[in-house]
Amino acid sequence: MACRVSDRANPTGGASDDMTHPQLAVKPSLFLRHPARYDLALRDLWWRGFVDSLHDGDTYWVLFDLGRGQPAMLKIRLVGCDAPELDTDDGKAALVTVRSLLAGQPILFRHEYTRTGSEIMSFDRYVCQVQIYRGGVTADLTDYLIAEGLATPWTRDRLALFSSIR
Secondary structure, three states: OEEEEOOOOOOOOOOOOOOOOOOOOOOOOOHHHOOOOOHHHHHEEEEEEEEEEEEEEOEEEEEEOOOOOOOEEEEEOOOOOOOOOOOHHHHHHHHHHHHHHHHOOOOEEEEEEOOOOOEEEEEEEEEEEEEEEOOOEEEEHHHHHHOOOEEEOOOOHHHHHHHHOO
């Protein structure tokens, strides 16, 4: 069950199962308040975005900037960590913390790739690295969740297992 981050962070009114979200008619001004310049972020293979909704501590719907005011929606899974499931107290705590970190805040994210250049997927989610803004600088969300004890490390060996199953 997905939960909305906040009304401010959810200008589209919810998530759908694909990138052609029927309510992606957001104003391009949403991305004008993002601290990263589009061209510089993209040069380093980062996408600018805002978390639209959360499934749990490591799975999110992201509204991101395709450029020229064109938004798109993508379901991502955070690389490098595994947050507890929502049916546990730890999972609920992780969700509350991630919601408080991401509500209305800009993020940067980039896909993880295999050695052959294919995007890594875990079930129906793109596996991505996520950077959050804290005190004017970026911080890795995976590192933060692990340091706070809200997630356990998710190794590349496990990542390879998931990508080979698909």
